[in-house]
Amino acid sequence: MDKLRMLGGIPLKGEVVIAGAKNAALPILCACLLTDQSITLRNVPELQDVRTMLKLLQEIGVTVEYPDVNDRTHLILNAANIKSSEATYEMVKTMRASILVLGPLLTRMHSAKVSLPGGCAIGARPVDQHIKGLKAMGATIKIKSGYIQAETKPPLNRLLGASIVTDMITVTGTENLLMAATLASGTTVLENAAREPEVSDLAELLVKMGAKITGIGSDRLVIEGVESLHSAEHSVIPDRIEAGTFLCAVAAAGGEITLKHCRPDTLDAVIVKLKEAGLIVETGSDWIKATMQSRPKAVSFRTSEYPAFPTDMQAQLMAVNAIASGSASITETIFENRFMHVQELNRLGADIAIEGNTAIAQGVEKLSGAIVMATDLRASASLVIAGLAAQGETQVDRIYHLDRGYDRMEQKLTLLGANIQRVK
Numbered sequence: 001m002d003k004l005r006m007l008g009g010i011p012l013k014g015e016v017v018i019a020g021a022k023n024a025a026l027p028i029l030c031a032c033l034l035t036d037q038s039i040t041l042r043n044v045p046e047l048q049d050v051r052t053m054l055k056l057l058q059e060i061g062v063t064v065e066y067p068d069v070n071d072r073t074h075l076i077l078n079a080a081n082i083k084s085s086e087a088t089y090e091m092v093k094t095m096r097a098s099i100l101v102l103g104p105l106l107t108r109m110h111s112a113k114v115s116l117p118g119g120c121a122i123g124a125r126p127v128d129q130h131i132k133g134l135k136a137m138g139a140t141i142k143i144k145s146g147y148i149q150a151e152t153k154p155p156l157n158r159l160l161g162a163s164i165v166t167d168m169i170t171v172t173g174t175e176n177l178l179m180a181a182t183l184a185s186g187t188t189v190l191e192n193a194a195r196e197p198e199v200s201d202l203a204e205l206l207v208k209m210g211a212k213i214t215g216i217g218s219d220r221l222v223i224e225g226v227e228s229l230h231s232a233e234h235s236v237i238p239d240r241i242e243a244g245t246f247l248c249a250v251a252a253a254g255g256e257i258t259l260k261h262c263r264p265d266t267l268d269a270v271i272v273k274l275k276e277a278g279l280i281v282e283t284g285s286d287w288i289k290a291t292m293q294s295r296p297k298a299v300s301f302r303t304s305e306y307p308a309f310p311t312d313m314q315a316q317l318m319a320v321n322a323i324a325s326g327s328a329s330i331t332e333t334i335f336e337n338r339f340m341h342v343q344e345l346n347r348l349g350a351d352i353a354i355e356g357n358t359a360i361a362q363g364v365e366k367l368s369g370a371i372v373m374a375t376d377l378r379a380s381a382s383l384v385i386a387g388l389a390a391q392g393e394t395q396v397d398r399i400y401h402l403d404r405g406y407d408r409m410e411q412k413l414t415l416l417g418a419n420i421q422r423v424k
């Protein structure tokens with residue numbers, strides 16, 4: 001199992017190019033299942049989750065081509081010959097986002113069988129809202145032997161437009177129901193829809209494919225179903241979480257970095273907090289320059305749905321708070337168990353206590369390097385940030401979690417002057 005080893009205390013300096021967003025790329029790859037024509041994608045990040053999704057789509061019968069041998073971010077997908085409508089447990093257990101094939105397969109192929117994702121390190125993460133929404137659209141759904149078995153009803157054998165209000169805001173739930181609704185008979189209204197930029201990016205692609213969607217970017221999506229969708233080209237939006245992670249890295253380790261090919265407008269809540277912590281931030285339409293000349297100041301925050309502070313940035317900003325002056329309270333409102341990094345940050349010398357869904361971080365002057373273990377994707381990123389700020393050597397074990405969602409993070413950090421290596 002790969003590990004990352006780093007020597008902390010070196011300020012970061014230089015430029016880094018931000019990749020396409022994992023959480024936009026995954027639903028967008030699944031959208032190719034909605035048509036028998038080719039979908040051309042650019043800026044697809046080179047990540048383990050993307051490789052897993054492509055493997056799943058290929059098992060279903062999708063062909064994947066790379067028109068430029070030197071560019072793995074440019075793909076052409078074609079789902080003209082679907083041979084199976086199944087996502088197996090083997091696939092779903094390594095990547096929960098596999099659930100995103102359910103809506104597209106059901107609406108185009110009239111049946112789908114997808115393994116129920118289990119709980120994961122950050123929470124139970126049920127998919128009841130996905131199922132409830134598809135049932136409201138007339139699907140027959142049975143849970144059998146750990147699988148969701150979904151079918152459309154004869155004689156029409158099509159999903160039917162419906163008014164759906166989800167009990168809570170769900171990102172992949174909105175995406176699944178949005179994709180399902182594009183080919184349904186009649187109009188679907190999705191209330192309480194997630195407003196994350198990744199949902200909007202998927203919706204933009206669907207519109208290019210011929211879908212009729214209004215309300216993009218709002219919490220009320222209206223989808224008028226069409227008979228079929230067609231080919232389209234799309235470039236995946238830049239990853240706001242990767243960008244935010246590098247901003248936290250410079251806030252913790254000090255220095256001056258410029259992020260290229262990013263979307264500052266999707267990072268407002270994160271930038272506000274980092275400015276409060278002392279980071280000097282300048283932005284253009286697709287770049288961010290960030291300078292940190294002092295020890296960070298502690299900043300309290302609570303996670304919530306977009307446009308509020310994202311749960312996927314909670315662990316990284318907590319690592320900044322670990323070495324800040326003062327104390328901060330960090331409340332996690334989205335996932336019930338997303339504090340696994342606290343124990344490991346404390347092994348590096350942090351002073352963080354958990355009280356229910358709030359962590360109280362009492363900033364310490366210095367962290368000291370140690371061997372720590374990554375427990376989930378963003379927890380891994382927070383340990384790397386802490387390791388870059390710590391004195392001495394830190395080793396982060398089990399970085400397969402990190403590789404799910406970051407494209408060669410250690411290479412990008414090396415370009416910024418960090419002393420970091422992957423150890424096989």
Ligand SMILES: CC(=O)N[C@H]1[C@@H](OP(=O)(O)OP(=O)(O)OC[C@H]2O[C@@H](n3ccc(=O)[nH]c3=O)[C@H](O)[C@@H]2O)O[C@H](CO)[C@@H](O)[C@@H]1O
Pocket residue numbers: 023026097123124125126127128129130168169170171172173311312334335336
């Ligand atoms: C691939 C992807 O895009 N992953 C993101 C997506 O995950 P994901 O889409 O899985 O997260 P959701 O937005 O669905 O989850 C939000 C909350 O709703 C609950 N819930 C959700 C659906 C459901 O049917 N029932 C239910 O109870 C979840 O357990 C959680 O407590 O949004 C999360 C919240 O921004 C991010 O952390 C993940 O990075």
Ligand SMILES: C=C(OP(=O)(O)O)C(=O)O
Pocket residue numbers: 023096097312377378405
């Ligand atoms: C929790 C995350 O991803 P996933 O939903 O794929 O587990 C994440 O990207 O931080």
